[in-house]
Amino acid sequence: MASGEDSALIWTRPEPGSRRPRFTRDQIASTALAIADTEGFAAVSMRRIATELGAGTMTLYHYVRTKDELIALMDDALMGKVLIPDDELPAHWYDALTAIATRTWTVLMRHSWALHSLQQAAVGPNAMRHFEQSLAALAGTDLDPPEKFALLSMVDDYVHGNVLRSAGTHPADPNPPDDETAQAALRFAETQYLSGRFPHMQALFGDNDPHEVFPTLLGHRSEQARFQDGLTTLLTGAAQKLHLPSPDH
Numbered sequence: 001m002a003s004g005e006d007s008a009l010i011w012t013r014p015e016p017g018s019r020r021p022r023f024t025r026d027q028i029a030s031t032a033l034a035i036a037d038t039e040g041f042a043a044v045s046m047r048r049i050a051t052e053l054g055a056g057t058m059t060l061y062h063y064v065r066t067k068d069e070l071i072a073l074m075d076d077a078l079m080g081k082v083l084i085p086d087d088e089l090p091a092h093w094y095d096a097l098t099a100i101a102t103r104t105w106t107v108l109m110r111h112s113w114a115l116h117s118l119q120q121a122a123v124g125p126n127a128m129r130h131f132e133q134s135l136a137a138l139a140g141t142d143l144d145p146p147e148k149f150a151l152l153s154m155v156d157d158y159v160h161g162n163v164l165r166s167a168g169t170h171p172a173d174p175n176p177p178d179d180e181t182a183q184a185a186l187r188f189a190e191t192q193y194l195s196g197r198f199p200h201m202q203a204l205f206g207d208n209d210p211h212e213v214f215p216t217l218l219g220h221r222s223e224q225a226r227f228q229d230g231l232t233t234l235l236t237g238a239a240q241k242l243h244l245p246s247p248d249h
Contacts, residue, residue: 029076041117074114074118078118079129082100094245100134112167142243166227204244
């Protein structure tokens with residue numbers, strides 16, 4: 001039986017003890033994620049979840065005691081989506097890290113708000129499994145523990161940073177600028193651009209509209225294609241610097 005201190009964590013308490021509980025923590029977490037995806041994280045509350053499940057708000061507190069516990073459940077549900085089935089994890093470190101990073105990116109792109117809203121979530125079992133799986137990807141290398149941790153951190157930094165740039169921390173701006181503000185910002189940018197203080201930008205765009213030039217600079221590639229190119233560059237560079245087996249294997 002869990003100690004009083006341990007029972008403060010939702011992971012150390014069994015689900016409610018009836019043989020056929022009306023709800024499960026997985027149902028509650030999935031419902032909370034769906035609300036955050038469609039309405040934003042601020043819309044997530046026990047009352048809102050109860051409405052979706054057709055339950056009384058107090059009934060849900062039988063399963064989840066606090067908002068922090070709800071956040072922990074949501075985070076761990078996302079981490080569960082990130083996990084790769086053990087029998088599908090590639091044997092080569094490069095392929096394994098590529099698979100883990102790509103799956104993580106895909107999940108976070110669907111739930112980009114989580115990078116901001118769930119960052120203080122308590123570590124749960126699926127987060128631990130994800131870290132264990134990441135370490136397993138490097139188990140066949142000669143890297144020492146600090147090198148393994150540094151490489152995994154670099155991959156995580158790249159994945160999270162790419163999602164933040166590509167999707168933003170919120171699916172939509174709740175207070176978009178009005179037309180007058182947007183036009184004023186555009187006029188300011190044009191004035192600054194033509195001032196001569198930004199010669200490198202002028203060389204890049206010339207006399208063209210930057211909005212027309214950007215697709216050419218990006219090569220008309222998808223977000224995922226650009227993510228994969230960056231990941232390849234990162235891991236290939238890591239292989240050279242850390243003397244890891246070539247990804248060409």
